[in-house]
Every structure is written in C-alpha cells, then in structure tokens.
Amino acid sequence: xxxxxxxxxxxxxxxxxxxxxxxxxxxxxxxxxxxxxxxxxxxxxxxxxxxxxxxxxxxxxxxxxxxxxxxxxxxxxxxxxxxxxxxxxxxxxxxxxxxxxxxxxxxxxxxxxxxxxxxxxxxxxxxxxxxxxxxxxxxxxxxxxxxxxxxxxxxxxxxxxxxxxxxxxxxxxxxxxxxxxxxxxxxxxxxxxxxxxxxxxxxxxxxxxxxxxxxxxxxxxxxxxxxxxxxxxxxxxxxxxxxxxxxxxxxxxxxxxxxxxxxxxxxxxxxxxxxxxxxxxxxxxxxxxxxxxxxxxxxxxxxxxxxxxxxxxxxxxxxxxxxxxxxxxxxxxxxxxxxxxxxxxxxxxxxxxxxxxxxxxxxxxxxxxxxxxxxxxxxxxxxxxxxxxxxxxxxxxxxxxxxxxxxxxxxxxxxxxxxxxxxxxxxxxxxxxxxxxxxxxxxxxxxxxxxxxxxxxxxxxxxxxxxxxxxxxxx
Amino acid sequence: xxxxxxxxxxxxxxxxxxxxxxxxxxxxxxxxxxxxxxxxxxxxxxxxxxxxxxxxxxxxxxxxxxxxxxxxxxxxxxxxxxxxxxxxxxxxxxxxxxxxxxxxxxxxxxxxxxxxxxxxxxxxxxxxxxxxxxxxxxxxxxxxxxxxxxxxxxxxxxxxxxxxxxxxxxxxxxxxxxxxxxxxxxxxxxxxxxxxxxxxxxxxxxxxxxxxxxxxxxxxxxxxxxxxxxxxxxxxxxxxxxxxxxxxxxxxxxxxxxxxxxxxxxxxxxxxxxxxxxxxxxxxxxxxxxxxxxxxxxxxxxxxxxxxxxxxxxxxxxxxxxxxxxxxxxxxxxxxxxxxxxxxxxxxxxxxxxxxxxxxxxxxxxxxxxxxxxxxxxxxxxxxxxxxxxxxxxxxxxxxxxxxxxxxxxxxxxxxxxxxxxxxxxxxxxxxxxxxxxxxxxxxxxxxxxxx
Numbered sequence: 001x002x003x004x005x006x007x008x009x010x011x012x013x014x015x016x017x018x019x020x021x022x023x024x025x026x027x028x029x030x031x032x033x034x035x036x037x038x039x040x041x042x043x044x045x046x047x048x049x050x051x052x053x054x055x056x057x058x059x060x061x062x063x064x065x066x067x068x069x070x071x072x073x074x075x076x077x078x079x080x081x082x083x084x085x086x087x088x089x090x091x092x093x094x095x096x097x098x099x100x101x102x103x104x105x106x107x108x109x110x111x112x113x114x115x116x117x118x119x120x121x122x123x124x125x126x127x128x129x130x131x132x133x134x135x136x137x138x139x140x141x142x143x144x145x146x147x148x149x150x151x152x153x154x155x156x157x158x159x160x161x162x163x164x165x166x167x168x169x170x171x172x173x174x175x176x177x178x179x180x181x182x183x184x185x186x187x188x189x190x191x192x193x194x195x196x197x198x199x200x201x202x203x204x205x206x207x208x209x210x211x212x213x214x215x216x217x218x219x220x221x222x223x224x225x226x227x228x229x230x231x232x233x234x235x236x237x238x239x240x241x242x243x244x245x246x247x248x249x250x251x252x253x254x255x256x257x258x259x260x261x262x263x264x265x266x267x268x269x270x271x272x273x274x275x276x277x278x279x280x281x282x283x284x285x286x287x288x289x290x291x292x293x294x295x296x297x298x299x300x301x302x303x304x305x306x307x308x309x310x311x312x313x314x315x316x317x318x319x320x321x322x323x324x325x326x327x328x329x330x331x332x333x334x335x336x337x338x339x340x341x342x343x344x345x346x347x348x349x350x351x352x353x354x355x356x357x358x359x360x361x362x363x364x365x366x367x368x369x370x371x372x373x374x375x376x377x378x379x380x381x382x383x384x385x386x387x388x389x390x391x392x393x394x395x396x397x398x399x400x401x402x403x404x405x406x407x408x409x410x411x412x413x414x415x416x417x418x419x420x421x422x423x424x425x426x427x428x429x430x431x432x433x434x435x436x437x438x439x440x441x442x443x444x445x446x447x448x449x450x451x452x453x454x455x456x457x458x459x460x461x462x463x464x465x466x467x468x469x470x471x472x473x474x475x
Numbered sequence: 476x477x478x479x480x481x482x483x484x485x486x487x488x489x490x491x492x493x494x495x496x497x498x499x500x501x502x503x504x505x506x507x508x509x510x511x512x513x514x515x516x517x518x519x520x521x522x523x524x525x526x527x528x529x530x531x532x533x534x535x536x537x538x539x540x541x542x543x544x545x546x547x548x549x550x551x552x553x554x555x556x557x558x559x560x561x562x563x564x565x566x567x568x569x570x571x572x573x574x575x576x577x578x579x580x581x582x583x584x585x586x587x588x589x590x591x592x593x594x595x596x597x598x599x600x601x602x603x604x605x606x607x608x609x610x611x612x613x614x615x616x617x618x619x620x621x622x623x624x625x626x627x628x629x630x631x632x633x634x635x636x637x638x639x640x641x642x643x644x645x646x647x648x649x650x651x652x653x654x655x656x657x658x659x660x661x662x663x664x665x666x667x668x669x670x671x672x673x674x675x676x677x678x679x680x681x682x683x684x685x686x687x688x689x690x691x692x693x694x695x696x697x698x699x700x701x702x703x704x705x706x707x708x709x710x711x712x713x714x715x716x717x718x719x720x721x722x723x724x725x726x727x728x729x730x731x732x733x734x735x736x737x738x739x740x741x742x743x744x745x746x747x748x749x750x751x752x753x754x755x756x757x758x759x760x761x762x763x764x765x766x767x768x769x770x771x772x773x774x775x776x777x778x779x780x781x782x783x784x785x786x787x788x789x790x791x792x793x794x795x796x797x798x799x800x801x802x803x804x805x806x807x808x809x810x811x812x813x814x815x816x817x818x819x820x821x822x823x824x825x826x827x828x829x830x831x832x833x834x835x836x837x838x839x840x841x842x843x844x845x846x847x848x849x850x851x852x853x854x855x856x857x858x859x860x861x862x863x864x865x866x867x868x869x870x871x872x873x874x875x876x877x878x879x880x881x882x883x884x885x886x887x888x889x890x891x892x893x894x895x896x897x898x899x900x901x902x903x904x905x906x907x908x909x910x911x912x913x914x915x916x917x918x919x920x921x922x923x924x925x926x927x
Contacts, residue, residue, distance in 0.1 A: 134844060
C-alpha cells in the first residue's frame with residue numbers, strides 16, 4: 001500500500017516545498033519510493049502472488065479492491081521507479097526542475113502508475129489507468145510549446161476514447177463474472193463473438209497508448225511539442241503500462257480468441273516496425289526521428305507479446321526495461337542537442353563530437369545500445385524475440401528482422417549527421433555533471449542486463465510460466 | 476414534513492429580517508433553517524413528530540438521501556450567491572427566501588406519495604423560479620429568461636395536469652400505492668392510462684431538460700442570474716430526476732415495456748444533441764446548459780434499471796453532478812461579468828491556483844475521469860444497465876468521449892497564459908463554496924462503499 005500513498009503524499013508536499021530546493025526533494029522522494037520497491041523485491045518469492053490488500057467483500061460496482069503483484073507486476077514497479085529518478089536527474093539543470101507543480105504532477109502520475117501495476121481488480125485498474133492521463137496532460141500543456149492545443153487535443157481524445165473502449169470490455173467481463181477481481185475475470189468463459197468484441201476494446205486502449213501502427217498519429221507531434229521530461233515520462237514510463245496491460249490483462253482475459261489476438265497484434269507490430277523505421281530514416285527533425293524509432297522498437301516488443309510463450313515474454317520484459325532506459329537516453333541526447341544548438345534539425349548539426357567529446361562518446365553508447373550490439377540488453381531481448389517470431393511465422397520473422405538493418409541505419413545516420421563532419425558551430429558545452437551521471441547509470445544498467453540476463457530470467461520464469469499456462473488451459 | 480415546515484418558517488422570518496436592510500441576517504436565518512432541517516432529516520424516525528403526520532408525504536431512505544443532497548446544495552448556493560445578492564440590499568432577502576420556498580417544493584416533490592401533493596410540490600418549486608429567473612431586472616436577458624421559462628413551464632404543467640387527470644380517471648385514486656396495486660391487477664382503463672403516462676413522461680422530460688423538450692434550457696440558464704442558474708441546474712434538476720425515477724419505478728413499473736422505448740429514444744437524442752451543441756458554445760452558462768442536457772440523459776439511465784433499485788446509483792451520480800455544476804457556476808460568479816464569454820476565463824487558474832485546481836476537479840468529474848465522484852456515478856449507472864442495453868452504454872461512452880473535448884478545452888482555457896485583462900475577484904464566500912464542492916467531488920463516491 002505504501003507504494004500507492006507515498007507518491008500521493010509526496011505530490012501534495014511538493015506544492016509546499018520552496019522552488020529552489022524542489023528538485024532535490026523530487027529526486028530524494030523518488031529514490032525513497034525506489035527504496036520501498038527494493039524492500040518489496042527483497043522479500044518476494046518469484047513464484048507467488050503477493051497481496052497487499054485483499055478484502056473479501058464485494059462493493060457496489062463489483063469493486064473488490066484487491067491489490068498485489070506477481071513477478072511481472074514487480075518488474076514493472078522496478079522499471080517505473082528506477083526510471084522516474086533518472087528522468088528527474090536528467091532534468092536537474094533545466095528550468096523545469098525549479099517548478100513545484102511539475103514535481104507534484106510527476107508524483108501524482110507515479111501514484112497512478114504504481115496503482116496500475118498493483119491492481120488485481122479490473123475496475124481499479126481502469127481507475128488508475130485514467131488517473132495517469134490527467135497529470136501527463138497537464139505537464140504537456142503547462143510546459144510544452146506554446147499553442148500546442150491541437151496536438152494535445154488529439155493526444156487526449158485518442159487516449160480517452162481508447163480507454164472508454166476498454167471500460168466497455170471491462171463492463172462485459174464484469175457482468176459475466178459478477179465482480180471485477182482478477183481471478184473472477186480470468187475464470188470467465190467468453191463466447192467467440194463476445195470474446196472478439198472484448199479483445200477489440202482492450203486492443204484499442206493499449207494500441208493507442210503504445211502506440212501501434214494505425215493509432216500512432218498522436219505520437220510524433222506530441223513528442224516534439226513536449227518538454228523533455230514530458231516526452232520521457234510518456235515514452236519511458238507511460239507506454240509500458242499498455243504493454244503490461246497486454247501481457248497481464250488483455251491476452252489472459254481474452255484467451256478464447258488468442259489466435260486472432262496474436263495475429264492482429266503481430267501484423268500491426270510488423271507494419272509498425274517497418275513503417276516506423278522507414279520514416280525514421282527520412283527524418284531530419286531529431287525528436288520526430290526518435291519518435292518513429294520508438295514506434296519501430298516497440299513493434300519488436302509487441303511482436304514478442306503476440307507470440308506469448310515464456311521465452312518471447314521474457315524477451316519482451318527485458319526489451320521493455322531496455323526501451324525505458326534507452327528512451328531516457330535518446331530524448332536526453334535530443335534535448336541536449338536542441339538546447340545547445342537551438343535547432344532540432346539534423347542538417348544544422350555537425351561536428352559536435354569534436355567540440356564535446358564526452359557527449360559524443362555517450363551518444364555513441366546510446367546509439368550502439370539501441371542497435372542492439374552484443375553485451376547490451378537489447379541484444380538479448382531482440383534476439384530472443386526474433387527467434388520466437390521466426391518460430392511463430394517465418395514471413396513475420398523475416399519482416400521483423402529488418403529492424404536490425406533499418407534500426408542501425410537511422411540511428412547511425414542521426415549519430416553521423418550530428419556528431420561528425422565539419423563543425424557548423426563555434427562551441428558546444430559538454431555534459432554537465434547530472435547529465436553525465438544519467439548516462440553513466442543508463443550505460444551501467446544496460447550493460448548489466450546484457451551481461452547477466454539470467455538473473456532476470458530466473459526471477460521472471462515462474463510467473464511467466466503461470467501466465468502462459470493459464471491461457472493454454474483455455475480452449 | 477417537519478423539515479419542510481422549518482425551512483418554510485425560516486424563509487418567512489428571513490423575509491421579515493430583510494426589512495432591516497442587513498442581508499447578513501437573512502442569510503444567517505436561512506442557514507440555521509437549512510441546518511436544522513438537515514438534522515431533522517438525519518434523525519427522522521428516531522423521534523415522534525409533534526406535528527400531524529399526513530399520508531401524502533413519505534420519506535424513506537432514498538428520499539432522505541436526496542433531500543439532504545438538495546438541502547446541502549442549496550446551502551452552498553446561498554453562500555456562493557451571497558456576494559452578488561447582498562449588493563441589492565432591498566431585494567436580497569426576497570431572493571434568498573424565494574430560493575428556500577422553491578426548495579420546499581423540491582422536498583415535497585422528493586417525498587410525495589400522492590398525486591395531488593406531487594402537483595403542489597411541482598408548482599411550489601416552479602413559481603418562485605419564474606420570479607427568480609427574472610430577478611436581475613436591469614438585464615434584458617434575465618427578463619427574457621423569466622418569460623420564456625414561465626410560458627414553456629406553464630405550458631407543460633398543463634400537459635402534466637391533463638396526465639394526472641387521465642390517470643385519475645383510469646384508476647380512480649390519487650394515492651400512489653393504491654394506484655400501483657390497481658395497475659398490477661390490471662383493473663384500469665387502458666387507453667386513458669397510457670395517454671396519461673405519455674403526457675406525464677413528456678412533461679417530466681421537459682422538467683429535467685432532456686431532448687426533445689430541451690429548447691428552453693440554454694436561454695433560461697444563460698439569462699438567469701448566476702446563483703439561480705446554479706439552483707436550477709443542480710437542486711431543481713436533481714429533484715426532478717429523482718421524482719421522475721420515483722414515479723416510473725413505483726407506480727408505472729409494470730408498464731415498463733410501454734414507456735421504456737420513449738425514455739430510450741429521449742436518452743439517445745440527449746446524449747448527442749447536448750454534447751454536440753456544447754462543442755461550439757462561446758458563452759459559459761450556455762455551455763453548462765447544453766452539457767447538463769446530456770447529464771440528464773446519463774441520469775435517466777437509472778430509469779431503465781428500475782428492477783434493481785437504481786436510486787443509490789442515481790444518488791452518487793447526482794452528488795457528483797450537482798456539486799460540480801455549483802463549482803463551475805461559482806467560478807463564473809467570481810470570474811465572469813454579465814457578458815459571460817468563455818474566453819474571459821483565460822488565466823484564472825494561473826492567477827488563483829487553488830481555484831484552478833478545483834475547477835479542474837469539477838470539469839474532470841463531469842467528464843467522467845476517475846477518481847472523481849462523477850466517474851463513479853456514471854459508471855454505476857452504465858454498468859447496471861449494461862446487460863440489458865449494451866448498445867445504449869456504447870452510445871453513452873461515445874458521448875463521454877465527445878464531452879471530453881470541450882471540458883478539456885475549458886481546462887486549457889483556464890490555465891492559458893495570455894491572461895488578458897482577467898478581472899476575477901475572488902471573495903472568501905466563493906473560496907469556501909469551491910472547497911466544499913471540491914470535497915464532495917473528490918470524496919463523494921466513498922458514500923457508495925458505506926453499508927447503506
């Protein structure tokens with residue numbers, strides 16, 4: 001429970017903290033929550049589900065207020081609570097770090113996110129799901145570019161409509177189950193027709209948030225018009241809740257139509273992988289480039305989820321961690337370039353590596369990590385997923401493997417255009433200490449995951465087995 | 476009954492106190508009356524009333540809940556409107572007393588168990604409102620609102636009376652429980668009863684402001700003084716919604732197959748016409764009027780669920796809706812002049828962060844975003860009709876998504892940073908009301924977790 005209420009309390013306190021020290025408060029607060037998560041990890045047995053709240057009564061609306069986590073939920077909690085301090089730290093020397101409201105909203109968002117990963121009740125899941133939307137919307141509005149209202153409306157209406165579709169699915173499941181507890185929803189046997197409708201409802205919500213191919217049109221414009229921290233929150237944290245929702249809620253609850261679900265997600269993901277990569281290659285705006293790169297990278301993860309066996313899910317998990325860390329890195333790079341060059345355009349850049357060698361080095365590290373060189377976490381994740389996708393369907397496997405080539409092309413192109421060549425600028429301030437710290441931490445974690453993936457695998461194996469078995473037992 | 480008498484007496488005393496030209500006295504007397512009435516409601520049944528008991532009013536558990544809600548909302552509206560009302564010293568006591576008289580009507584409407592009492596309550600509710608709508612005599616819009624409201628209102632009262640007469644003709648009684656038995660037995664004249672039910676349904680749809688009888692709403696809401704708009708949009712609407720529900724879930728419940736189709740069509744039309752019209756509004760209270768049309772439609776979902784006792788769902792919904800609307804109009808009282816343009820709200824959230832936050836709460840509650848009461852109320856109503864009317868729930872959710880657009884637009888407007896000559900003057904009364912409303916918007920849904 002403390003994972004829920006500590007962020008809420010910290011968020012309220014943030015309003016009272018003087019703005020000169022609010023950045024320290026934010027960082028320490030988020031680290032404190034991370035400490036709580038680690039305490040939970042230490043006391044956790046990976047094969048079980050740990051309940052933090054388990055009332056037996058059913059309240060009106062079928063609410064049961066069951067909360068708890070299994071290894072997957074705990075992994076997501078770690079991911080979220082590790083990423084938030086990194087985001088706040090990378091924000092340390094920017095104007096936003098003086099803002100109380102920003103820190104309060106970040107904590108409110110963390111409150112919603114921790115709630116999502118802890119919910120074992122469908123309605124509660126929906127409540128927390130919607131709760132995260134408001135803080136991020138306000139962050140984007142307050143600190144984004146001026147006159148970005150149309151962009152935000154598109155973002156809001158897409159996500160809100162998607163969530164309402166999910167609410168409809170929950171209604172159907174809840175009515176059949178009698179209450180909204182996860183076990184009861186899991187036990188429902190859907191007829192194929194209803195199963196398809198329920199699946200579509202979930203898919204709309206998650207596909208908009210991730211985003212999958214035809215629902216991605218809000219993403220590039222929102223990313224470019226947001227402040228750096230907003231983009232990071234969206235891409236590193238917020239879309240992970242949709243991936244989690246797919247693994248934990250959508251596919252197990254619609255196991256009756258798992259074939260259809262798998263193929264739908266697979267095809268949309270493969271389109272996203274190829275389409276995102278091709279568009280990213282042609283981009284000159286570095287933030288748009290990273291937005292489409294993100295679309296392409298996420299395609300790999302959702303393809304892994306579509307296969308839905310324990311190997312592929314493990315690949316998806318490690319790739320989710322990797323993507324969160326990389327997003328922080330990539331958008332930090334983009335923001336450093338944008339801030340110091342006053343331009344987002346790759347054609348205005350060049351020769352930065354000569355002027356700022358440390359930055360050049362760390363951009364190279366991020367680039368290599370994102371093209372999945374061996375010893376990086378992406379290497380493990382992508383290869384496990386691609387292997388499983390090949391087993392699933394050879395054509396899909398070949399198409400998704402193009403990411404290895406395309407991904408290298410757009411990342412290295414961005415790196416080359418900005419870092420090498422003749423310098424078009426006089427001077428470029430090298431990394432500040434907080435930026436360097438973020439890059440160091442990111443590099444260390446990516447390397448660690450790339451070298452010791454077995455640790456994560458042992459941790460996740462029993463839980464993923466359970467999830468896979470639970471849907472295998474359904475017809 | 477005792478509570479109604481107390482409110483009535485406090486209104487009369489307040490009226491006399493108004494002669495001293497000290498509006499504060501009238502306000503205090505009204506407040507005391509309201510609090511005393513609320514306390515009497517809370518302890519109802521635990522003491523023997525010294526006053527005569529009639530069989531024509533019956534306050535059960537649901538009725539008491541709604542009565543308390545109406546009293547609470549009137550309380551906040553009186554405080555919120557005090558600042559403007561007290562500027563016209565000679566009139567202020569009249570306005571406050573008329574609001575209380577109207578509240579008496581609302582309480583009678585909530586508690587009626589006899590058709591004659593129903594009609595009386597409706598008239599006691601409406602006649603002060605006609606006066607109040609025109610109480611800002613310097614403003615032509617207010618006069619227009621009053622006249623429009625009076626003509627359309629009395630027109631539909633005629634329908635209602637005819638309906639009551641026909642129902643009396645069909646069954647031969649005014650008493651609701653006897654009538655219910657007769658209808659279940661089937662000993663009634665069929666044609667007369669059905670025409671009567673139809674007419675009553677039409678006039679009730681008019682009173683709650685649902686399509687196709689919504690046309691008076693925007694003009695009347697926009698023209699009336701702010702506190703009266705708040706009263707009409709919250710107390711009057713809630714009392715009428717509950718009456719509608721009570722009427723059709725008790726005596727006419729066995730005719731469900733006859734009137735459910737009518738209500739269904741009215742709901743679908745209101746769901747879309749209200750919100751679609753609200754998308755393009757430039758005037759603040761007009762926007763609230765259009766959005767309240769759709770909120771009536773959400774509340775009418777309760778009628779399609781009469782078998783399972785949707786009164787508690789309706790209650791949660793109306794708590795969220797009522798306090799949100801009062802909060803919205805309080806913001807307009809403080810921040811908008813008579814021109815009532817939405818664009819004048821620009822930047823109030825930046826100037827007064829707490830007002831901004833509460834404004835956002837109210838708007839999100841109306842949009843239906845958790846964890847606000849509006850979300851839970853709406854979801855309860857939707858969820859409980861889902862098995863029988865899944866398509867209707869789908870329409871409701873689509874309409875909710877449309878509503879999201881202009882509610883979020885209002886949020887953005889209030890935090891916009893081109894604060895052009897923002898003339899907001901925030902009085903302590905407004906702050907108090909906003910905080911009260913904010914509390915209920917945030918925590919009102921916890922009521923549903925209580926064991927009765």
